[in-house]
Amino acid sequence: MIIKRYIANNMNEALTRIRYELGKEAVIISQRKIRKPGFAGLFAKKSIEVTAAVENMIKNEDNSVKESIEAIKQVMKNEIKAEKEVNIIKETQASALLVNGNKEESSDLAKEIREIREMMSNMVSVKTTERTIRKSKLQVKLAQADINDSVSKKIQTRIKSIEEKLEEDEKLKITLEKMISISKVKMEGKVILVGPTGVGKTTTIAKLAGRLALIEKKKVGLVTIDTYRIGAIEQLKTYAEIMELPFKVVITLKEMDAALDSMKDCDVILIDTTGRSSKNTMQLSELRAFVEKVNTKNIHLVISSTTKNNDIQAIIDGYKVLNYSNLIITKLDETSTYGSILNILDYAKKPLSFVTTGQSVPDDIKNLTAEAISNLILGVDSIC
Ligand SMILES: Nc1nc2c(ncn2[C@@H]2O[C@H](COP(=O)(O)OP(=O)(O)OP(=O)(O)O)[C@@H](O)[C@H]2O)c(=O)[nH]1
Numbered sequence: 001m002i003i004k005r006y007i008a009n010n011m012n013e014a015l016t017r018i019r020y021e022l023g024k025e026a027v028i029i030s031q032r033k034i035r036k037p038g039f040a041g042l043f044a045k046k047s048i049e050v051t052a053a054v055e056n057m058i059k060n061e062d063n064s065v066k067e068s069i070e071a072i073k074q075v076m077k078n079e080i081k082a083e084k085e086v087n088i089i090k091e092t093q094a095s096a097l098l099v100n101g102n103k104e105e106s107s108d109l110a111k112e113i114r115e116i117r118e119m120m121s122n123m124v125s126v127k128t129t130e131r132t133i134r135k136s137k138l139q140v141k142l143a144q145a146d147i148n149d150s151v152s153k154k155i156q157t158r159i160k161s162i163e164e165k166l167e168e169d170e171k172l173k174i175t176l177e178k179m180i181s182i183s184k185v186k187m188e189g190k191v192i193l194v195g196p197t198g199v200g201k202t203t204t205i206a207k208l209a210g211r212l213a214l215i216e217k218k219k220v221g222l223v224t225i226d227t228y229r230i231g232a233i234e235q236l237k238t239y240a241e242i243m244e245l246p247f248k249v250v251i252t253l254k255e256m257d258a259a260l261d262s263m264k265d266c267d268v269i270l271i272d273t274t275g276r277s278s279k280n281t282m283q284l285s286e287l288r289a290f291v292e293k294v295n296t297k298n299i300h301l302v303i304s305s306t307t308k309n310n311d312i313q314a315i316i317d318g319y320k321v322l323n324y325s326n327l328i329i330t331k332l333d334e335t336s337t338y339g340s341i342l343n344i345l346d347y348a349k350k351p352l353s354f355v356t357t358g359q360s361v362p363d364d365i366k367n368l369t370a371e372a373i374s375n376l377i378l379g380v381d382s383i384c
């Protein structure tokens with residue numbers, strides 16, 4: 001808004017100057033007759049002082065400067081949008097400078113303009129603070145779910161790009177669901193599980209075997225190339241015996257063909273592997289030779305939901321050499337925040353085949369939908 005005061009000999013002269021300088025949209029907010037200041041003014045002809053403004057929605061009912069400015073204040077408070085206010089401040093400042101330059105300035109008018117400026121400045125800063133708080137609420141929510149900063153930023157950008165008029169929570173839910181990719185892989189043929197030590201590979205193999213053999217009535221064979229850890233063979237062997245499933249131990253690459261051949265008639269062969277540190281490239285390339293020998297696309301990287309964010313990235317990067325096609329996320333029962341699921345899926349860019357939710361074989365394994373996982377992350381649901 002521009003507010004400007006004109007001293008003219010008559011109204012016609014004032015209007016001509018106002019139209020020329022402020023345009024047709026300008027409105028008169030006050031006019032009064034004045035004398036020139038000083039002793040000489042007493043004998044001089046009276047001039048006219050006209051205050052005009054150019055801006056939309058100005059009430060122009062009062063004749064006194066004070067009342068008009070109060071009206072403008074009110075209009076601004078109620079009507080002007082935050083973005084416009086920034087421009088208005090600049091314009092008002094410019095106008096105030098013009099007025100300040102005029103020697104005939106009324107000190108009251110200058111004071112009022114300063115007040116308007118301060119008031120608008122405050123309004124803008126309040127609105128800016130509100131925006132900052134609103135933004136950080138979402139950030140806090142994502143951080144509380146243990147979603148890392150990079151995924152959090154992606155989510156915020158995606159939310160902003162949703163044009164539909166929806167609540168922010170609804171937009172967040174839609175965004176999360178889109179980011180959670182669920183695998184459509186079928187548990188058939190040769191299936192290998194790989195992953196770091198102790199994440200639950202062998203237990204998950206036992207759960208899958210139980211589900212497939214006992215519930216889906218499929219012919220299941222079990223193979224382990226877990227020759228590294230004392231007792232590792234016994235662990236899977238025990239499950240195989242309980243479920244009465246064929247079981248083979250593979251120690252060398254050569255033995256792999258024979259083991260697979262002996263299970264030709266199985267619908268599914270579940271292959272367990274030794275837990276390896278993703279930092280040990282030697283061990284990983286040894287494992288890679290076995291995985292390549294099996295020759296399957298059904299390779300699942302098993303990773304615990306309790307893994308720290310930096311470790312997640314190291315594991316995903318380290319295991320890339322094994323060309324895993326799916327992810328199994330374990331131990332959801334051991335955490336109360338589920339953002340790590342999203343961190344893992346986002347970084348690995350592979351779909352999720354299963355989650356495990358406890359030590360019970362075969363019950364604690366699930367295929368969750370994107371909606372169910374999003375509900376876990378948002379705290380709408382919990383495991384157990
Ligand atoms: N709470 C919980 N514990 C689990 C889950 N899955 C496995 N475990 C436990 O985690 C521990 C390790 O499980 P294993 O199946 O031996 O893990 P692994 O990946 O085969 O380990 P390595 O063969 O040593 O690499 C065991 O005590 C399991 O009972 C799960 O979903 N939740």
Ligand SMILES: [Mg+2]
Nearest residue numbers: 201202226232
């Ligand atoms: Mg194991």
